[in-house]
Amino acid sequence: MKRIFVYRDEIFHNQDPIFYILSYIKQHSNIKFTTELFDLSLSNIINVENSYLFFSIRTINEYILFEDIIYYLRQKFKTLNLKIVLGGVTIRFLDYKQILEYYPEVSHIVVGSGEEITIKILSEDVSEGVHEITKGIIKNYTLDLEYYDYIDTPLLYFDNNRCINSCKFCERYNIILHKRNSVEQIFNEIEKMYIKKYRVFYIFDNILNQRKFVRLLEYCLRAKMYNVRFIITGGYCGIDYEKIYKPIAKEWKKATRNDMPIHTIAVGLEIYSQDALNLYGKKITTEQIDNTLKVFNELNINYLFYILHGLPGVSEKSFFEHKRWIEENSKNINSVKVNYFQLSSLTYIYKHLDQFKIRLLGKKKISEMMNKKPRNDIDTEFYYYELFDEESNKYLTMDELIKKYDQINYYCHLKEKKRGQSFKKMPFKWKRLCKSSKS
């Protein structure tokens, strides 16, 4: 019997992805193991053969936490028999070879989807070191009942094989994730969680198949699960929301007197300029953006638009077109989140610096992306750079660029503030938000 140790902290760093991986191992292998939770006191960690510590780095702060865990392990044990397996979405942006140099205790680093490779690691079927998963099939699976009480955000997947688009500023199109899950499978999972008092579900999909989502809503309606709420990432302007959503919106309202149970649907718009959208290969039109905005408002769907500022190659015409659209629509937009373009070596743009008129200034260290100081600073896959600005006819640094975008951000920040206020009504902790004993 193997023992797998998983970090658990009631406040911030719950290791939800690990519980999904462990569910997969249970459902698709004969490996026998126990799951044991630990915190920074390390009181129940047993340093013996056949034991593993799994840790997922999803944020830079979790890198710091990982360092702390290793330091405390060093203090507690002279040598480690326990194997340490590291993964998580953020790991691909960190120099994992440097992580291994500073932390030789780490036996395996998994970059990419960890389901299949983890079975091999536990079967001792692969060597120690870095495993980058670039292809492969992941079988369907659901969260195992054993872990229902440990997760904060129940994740549901429809068609998350990979994003079918390949926007030039994005690195996500390289990632291969789940195989398809049918609506029935997803609904079965919701039903089981509903009994366990989960009410809010997070649907993660690169490009959400909205027709499937509508069928899922129909299932919920028939089952009278009127108090479910969905938080959706993967909204896409390139679809006809009006045609797909209007019938179910009517039905839902008739049955419940409420609008559709969408807590939030997050949609990536990036920039409102057809020339710029074409330049980056974002397969949407400004007309589709306008339609999406109109339908979401009409149907009272709570949405969050993601906007990407500071992209290279944006002409003056595009910049002002985008600015005008934000100004004119700031009253209609439900909520908006502004991100700044980060140049990572995993993007198309990085491989075509001359085309986008970018000059590299050096790699960013992890310490430069956070407030806390790490114990060991490492390189990231992000770069400092300056890019050519048509208006001023010179290269601008990020700081100068941010100042230029301030004239637009004014309108966006108003929206962000508003969103923050409306979210105040919600309990802060995801766990409490997702799992309500009242209803």
Ligand code: SF4
């Ligand atoms: S920005 Fe969105 S649509 Fe474009 S490649 Fe990335 S995930 Fe896909």
